[in-house]
Amino acid sequence: MKSLEIGRPIPRVDAYSKTTGQERYAADYYGENLVWAGVKRAGIAHALIKDIHIDDAKTLPGVISILTHKDIQGSNRQGMIRKDQPVLADNKVNHCGDAVALVLAEDKASLHKALDLITLDLEPLPGIFDPEKAIGEGAPLVHEGHPQGNVLFKGVLETGDIEIGFKECHAVVEACFELPHQEHAYLETEAGWAILKENGQLKIVVSTQSPFRDRSEVAEALGINVEKVRIIAPYCGGAFGGKDGVTVQTLLGLAVFHCPGRPIKMWWDREESFLASPKRHPARLYYRLGVKPDGALHALDVRFYYDTGPYDHLGGAVMALGLEHACGPYRISNVSLKGFCVYTNSPIGGAFRGFGVPQVTAAMEQMMDMMATQLGLSPFEIRKRNAIRCGDKNPIGISVTGSTGFEECLKTLEEHYLWKKRNEWKSKAGPFKKRGVGIASVMHGMGYGPVVPDFANAKIELTREGKFRVFSGVVDIGQGNASTYLQIAGAILNQDMAHMELVLPDTESALPSGSASASRTTSTFGNALIGAAQSLKHRVLQRAAIYFMAKEIKEVDLIPGGVNHFTTGKEIPLSEMFHILDDSEKVAAYTFTAPTAKENPTEDQNLRLHGVPHLIFSYGVHLCYVEVDELTGNIEVKRYLAVSDCGRIINPQTFEQQIHGGIAQGIGYALCEEFIVKEGRVRTPDLATYIIPTALDVPEMDSIPLESYEPTGPFGLKGAGEISIDGPLPAIANAVADACGVRLFRSPFTPERVLKALKERENREFEH
Amino acid sequence: MKINFVLNGKGRVLNAPSDRRVIDFLREDLGLTGTKESCGAGECGVCTILVDGESRLSCLMFAAQLEGRNVLTIEGLASEETLHPMQEAFVQFGAVQCGFCTPGMILSALDLLKRNPHPTRTEIREGLSGNLCRCTGYQKIVDAVEATACKKEKGPPL
Known part of the structure; x- marks a missing residue:
């Protein structure tokens, strides 16, 4: 060999x-004398807990134990940066998915019966579900003791002078973009298996992204010695950020002490997974972009709100990464960026592949096309003229060093047959079909940033x-x-x-x-x-x-x-x-x-702690062909190309897997994945209502890696796991605008929304 | 009740409550955890098994329905040492990432090729559209199934 x-x-x-x-996943662990563990969840978005009635359930045959917050010795708080999430809710419920009681049973049937028999005496409180309203006067508070009210974390980055900058501009474009939650929908829902061994060791086998951090979280929340906790992490059946942080770990850790020596299993079903797991943050973004007559980007004013639900999870860091990427891979001299990560009673916002970057890229890349249209430039030309290069200062004032292949990516796209043949392809649209081609630039920072050692x-x-x-x-x-x-x-x-x-x-x-x-x-x-x-x-x-x-x-x-x-x-x-x-x-x-940036764009230590700035970035440019059905409003992505600068590729096959997978999730984010939440309640509880792409919804994809070399990476490599999810939404939006002259500022771009936009355009044209 | 059926090539007579879901019967009673569960409601295709050669969702079947049937789970596909050509193609073409959809996807693909030995790429996509995958974007899965179909055309199964 x-x-x-x-x-x-x-x-x-x-x-x-x-x-x-x-292959044995965490979900595949059972064992002799198995105990099934499950959780009673709140079902209401905001309420005071008056009482938890467990007596009826407790006496049910097959029930071993029922535990509440009173049974927890430790801090009963978990979280990665701000520890604000209870293992089992104590005095208050902050979202529908909050865990209130833990049931241990001999079999699944008894477990489910017991969960049904537990009743909660709750005093409803007014809930808050919009991040912008949540920071307004008089909004209900999610955490009464939090000094900044419902603002979990605010970040500001400024360079140049934004007011003078806009005065010097020749053209200005303004827009507001609205993006929903995105659910990871990994096929292996949250699963774990645990046992308390005779030597006092708590052994947990769990589908997780972060075994060492889990270990300390479990120990602290439950008040046990960290050395007694052992976490084993098999291959995950998908995670995408959703298993970065505790899911079943602390609950299992609590459970084992009530049936020592017996194996315990917890495996959330799909509905519970959708209800309780963190999601991509819904976002509202206000963008204002100004250019000089030659198309040079000159001023950018951004204000955005990420809805993090009731707990930090990694929300602050997600928002900070969004803030850092808000300007895209361009040179802009006057910049004002403000990001708010806000507590609400919505589902938890947390890490999801892209980590805050898909939202800002969706906005910025559409702004670029809107500006190009206003200036009469091609979408390609405006990006080329402003492309960031090694040696530049980036818009937040950090020197761009290391491998910076964004211009190369553009050049590669320009020479690709899908770019060259785009007009020919567009001209062949059938009756009632409109065809368009869109592009989007992407960049993605790597690692934890300057403070948390990577x-x-x-x-x-x-x-x-x-x-x-x-x-x-x-x-x-x-x-x-x-x-x-x-x-x-x-x-x-x-x-x-x-x-x-x-x-x-x-x-x-x-x-x-x-x-x-x-x-x-x-x-x-x-x-x-x-x-x-x-x-x-x-x-x-x-x-x-x-x-x-x-x-x-x-x-x-x-x-x-x-x-x-x-x-x-x-x-x-x-x-x-x-x-x-x-x-x-x-x-x-x-x-x-990992090395960190020497320069510092901010005096705000908290922003630095949350990861700003990064030193090494991967880059890319995406292109897609779409066809819009004028009768149904359906958008079909027909072809896709991703050119990526992720440094040297160690295994081209696994690299391509990452690019393909991110594109598919990005297409879902753009077209069909709409996680609907009404008053904090999930209205899309399953895969029949929350639609992820099937084999018929993803087109043939081309992935072209630039063979660049990043000196700080292993054999020249840079990160490739996330960048490909940043591009599809804006590329598709730009292609739809190219196809039929409408732009939807709210995603996903469902047939209903497209039809409505087409109708409105028609009415406008009629009026004129 | 007693259930008499063929499981992965071997005749079995096993006891199970008649309303035991097949997925639980396989995973919990028989230790065949290669069959995965993801939605429990027939929406994702992850728990696909072959019953008399046709793809079935084991989360929507009761144990009693296996009486007299020939059941193939992913564990029964490879011979001792050699992977089935479809499994080999999934490995070689990079069709596997997290792998949670893989067993169901492979069995659905076999069902497809049985009904349509020479599918186009679009037909492969249609044939697999009941099996969700969240990692791959499907292209490499289509590649693997296409390659398996082509190989079969050329000669005896590998």
Whole structure:
């Protein structure tokens, strides 16, 4: 078998066990004497808890225990930055999905009966569901003690002089954009399995993106020693940000103490998942953009509101990343950006692939097209004239360094046949069909930003069987990073897949390496792994050189399964090297911390804590062909192209998977995914009402990676997990405007909204 | 009740309550966790199994309905050492990401090729439109199914 190489499209190792059904997800854990755990949820958006009646349920046969906030020893609060979410609600209910009581039962049927028998004595409070109204005078408060009222977090970034800037402008465009919640809809809903072992260890197997952080959250909320908590993170059946943070972990941690020694399972059903999980923040964005006569962007004024529901989750950080990306990959000298992340009684807003960037990109990229129309420029030309380059200051005043391939992306698009043939394609629209082509620029920062250290610790060991075992510290939530880790280590150690082994994240064996998020997963851990693999390689070769009595280490090198001595042609298997190495030499670890920006765009330490600014960005430009049916209002995306600068590609196949997947989710976000919430109540509780794209809704996609090189990345790589979801909505919106001259400022662009817009346009034309 | 049926090629006589959902019967009673559950309401296709060669949603079937039937779950598809060509194609073409839709998707694809051995890409998309995938954007799944169909055309199954 050939040794692993960087840049080759190697099939993922997990694909084998996943196609045969052998891979064990958190949802697949059961066991003898299993206890089923479930949660009674509030069902009302805002209320005082007067009483929780559990007596009827408690006496039901098959019920083991019913627990409320009174049974929690610790802080009963969880959260990643601001710990504002109770494990079990104590005095107040803040959204419909709040957990109020935890039931442990012998079987699923008893569990569901018991949940029905629990009644809540609630005193309803007026709810607040609009983030802009929530910060107005007299709005009901979600957290009475919060010093800024319902404002969880406000961020401001300013450069130049916005007033003078606009006075110097030749043309100004203004608009307001409204975007709804987006639900992750991962196919494996929240699932976990736990047991309290005899030695007092709390072992939790859970579908999570953040095992090490979960460990401390569970310990603190429940008041137990963190060393007693062990989190094991199998492959996730999808996560996309929704499992970054605690879901079932604390509830299971509480449950185990009430049936020690017995395995406990909690697996939310689809409706519960939709109700209780965090979603992409609904947003309202006010944009005002001004240009000079030559089309140079000169002033941008932005004010936006993200609805984070009642809990921070990662809402503050999501808003901050949106703020940082609000101007797109352009040069603009006068900028005023204000972002508000606001508490309401809506479902929780949290991390979702893109992390606040899809909303601002939706606005900015439509502004660019609106401005182009006003100036009589092509959408391509206005982007080209303003494209950010290495050496520029970005609009928030940070020097652009490192690989910056945005202009290259534009150039690649310009030469692509889908761009060149666009007019020919558009001219062939059938009766009652309108065709349009749209583009959108994208950029996406990588990592945690300047304050929270973005570090990873890789560990690798030589096994008795003569294999190299990589201890992954960052969860594989479906994106294939675990496999890429083997590829990276295998390439350094010159091994084939048969001589590589993988251990998935387990707080007992892996080293803390942060969350599977922020487009950092392959980059940060990959860098750490390079260090660990090189260090182990050096040790093995040093020992082998002595074994072969070589004059210098250069005479030996690793080959798949062994070490070769070039001078004599002799080989020694790695399984024998295992016995030659001292125990302490068989394991190597290496820590890597991602570099951060040296410049500082703000004096606001809180904004810096929430991640502003980033140093390294991936870039791209998207193009789509759409066809609009004038009779039904239906929009069909016919073709899609994504050109991406994500640095050097380690595995072209897994890279393309990321690009394709993000585009599909972005198409859903643009066209059909409308999470409807009325007075805090979810009106789209299932996959029949919340529509995600099927195989018929996603077109054939072309993905072209620029082969750029990012000096700080492993083998030149930059993050690629999120950037592709930033582009589809504005690209489609721009294509629809190109097709039929209407722009919808509220998404998703459902047939009803399109028809209405077409009708209004018709009426306007008639009046004129 | 006693249920007499063929499961992954082997005749079985098993006891189960007649109203036990097939998905629970497979996963909890028989330990066959390769069949996944995602919506529990027949909306996503994740729990697809083959019953007498046709795709069925195991979350919408009761154990009693298996009486006398021939059931194939994802665990029964590969032989000892070798993957089924469809599984191999899913691996090689990168059709697997999180993998939670994969078992159901593969079985639906086999049902499709049985009914239509040489589907166009659009026909593949139609055939798989009852199986949701949230990761891949479907293109590589279509590639894998197309390649499997083409290979079959050329010669005996791999």
